[in-house]
Amino acid sequence: MYTGLQHLHSYMAYLVLLGLLISLGAALAGLFGNKTFTDKDRKLGLIGLITTHLQIVFGLILYFVSPLGVSNFSGDSMKDSVSRLYMLEHPLTMVIAVVLVTIGYSKAKRLIGQGSAGFKSIAIFYAIALILILVRIPWISWPGN
Structure with missing residues (x-):
């Protein structure tokens, strides 16, 4: 299950x-x-929202079942750049990114x-x-490397 979830999370990143x-x-x-922001444009923005939300769900599940995730949380892991990336930096940054996408949408x-303000919100966030x-x-574990 873990390996399958890891592959799903890795390949979902492309989407x-x-x-x-x-x-x-x-x-x-x-x-x-x-142009004026319309419902069709809102639906195009929804593509980014849905994919990021699906990815964060898979990522959070993986974070709690992976030996590199929450179970790796320790002072020694903070000294190792790869452990720190998987344990803290990657998950925290991705949660922030998903929050920004959600706010923008x-x-x-x-x-x-109401004019082009909807486009501006999506573009910035x-x-x-x-x-x-x-x-x-x-990138060290990106599929294909």
Whole structure:
């Protein structure tokens, strides 16, 4: 079960990145095209929200069953950069990124029909979240390496 969950979480990361790029691209196109934020645009933002929320669920389950997660929490682990990455840095940064995506989407959905403010909300929050995700992906264990 652990190995399957680990593979699911690793390969789901591709969908998260794709979902955020689609949502961010649509938001930037709408923002720079001076379009009005519509329900269709809200649904495009939902792609990034759903993929990140699914990923955080799998990640949190993995965090509690993995020997690299919560069971590894100790002072000695904080001295080891790889242990610290899996135990603290990666999970904390990803939770922050998902919170940012959720805030951006929540603000945007209230701005349907009010100019391009919904696009701006998604663009800013999703871009910051994407940067955080890219910075804290454990590239040493990325599928294909």
